[in-house]
Amino acid sequence: MGKRQTGVARWLVMLLQIVWGTVWGISGAVAQEGNAGPERSQPKPEVLFAVGEWPPMITENVPGFGIHTERVTEAFVAMGYRVRYIFLPWRRAYELTARGEYAATFSWIWTPERSAEIIYPDHPVARAYQKGFYKKSRFPDGLEIDRIADLDPLGLRPVGVASYWYEVEFRRHGIEADIVTSSEAAWRFLDAGRADIFFEEEQVGWQDMKRILGEEAVANYTTTQPVQSDDMFILFSRNHPMGPALRDAFDRFLDTPNGQSMCRRWGVCKKSGENQSVPN
Incomplete structure (x- = not known):
């Protein structure tokens, strides 16, 4: 009786060792996978846009936040950014962007006064x-x-x-x-x-x-x-650390095949220096 118990005990110990080794190996692989993940995929930088209510182009009350907002999201996600929209009165959205509290604001037409305070890209996002x-x-x-x-x-x-x-x-x-x-x-x-x-x-x-x-x-x-009839633009802050670089990145992206495909769908594939509207 005792010998049979000892045999069973030894068999159980061997089985437990095999199972434990297998589980340990699997657990180790998962841990390595988890440790490697953040190194392979760094968090995407976030861009904060100051905007106002202008339905159906920009509005807090619909999924996607409106026609223009969906275009901005589409472009910046394709560029590798996360986006967040802060809804404010329009004047405040512009002033805080010009001051550098936000990286960008949209959608605005070109005026000489604004061009002296803020950075316009080459590419518009809409035409009004x-x-x-x-x-x-x-x-x-x-x-x-x-x-x-x-x-x-x-x-x-x-x-x-x-x-x-x-x-x-x-x-x-x-x-x-x-x-x-x-x-x-x-x-x-x-x-x-x-x-x-x-x-x-x-x-x-x-x-x-x-x-x-x-x-x-x-x-x-x-x-x-x-x-x-005016092109409408994202305006980038001169005084925000990301402003000038974001403008350059946006223009470079819109010049790529992927970017050109987007702007053709938007119906605005042209640059601000071309056919710039002159106010009457």
Whole structure:
């Protein structure tokens, strides 16, 4: 009885040694795999973009954060970055980027004033068609406008949003305007009859109108001809440590076959030095 127990015990010990050796070997391989992982795959650098609400192009309320935001994400992920979007009032988004608290902001058209404060890339991410929205009942014969300068002889008073492209144009042409802090305020100002016209990117304008004033408002409004057609850009900070390098990396990427494929889908495969829009 005792000898048989000893034999069984020895057999169990040998079996345990075999099993333990196998488990130890597997565990060692997993540990080596885990240790090797971080060395092979370093965390991707993160880029913080300061942006504002501009649906459907940029908005916190949909997956992907809007049409323009999806393009920026697509490009920078392909370049090897992680992206994060900080939603702020537009003026603050621009000012904090210019100051260097954020690496970049989008989407902005080219102006001489901005180009002195911030870095423009060669490649745009979109093209905007700016039109004037007005009430049919206020101007039943329509408005023949295809440039900002046309407002003055017609005696029209516009409403606009602070920091938008037309502020400079209003000043340049001596046009008095009511400037408010948001597109929602501008639409309500216009709808109340306190202004004659509001300029906005066409697709954005119709969507904002429906969202703010309701679907039924669409029948009450119409638009002018485009007063301006502009490339829209990511603006990179001169004062952020990553700003200049990110601009260069973005332009290099958009010059690659992969980048060119993207910008063809976006419909904006051209450089800022070519066909640069000149404000009217």
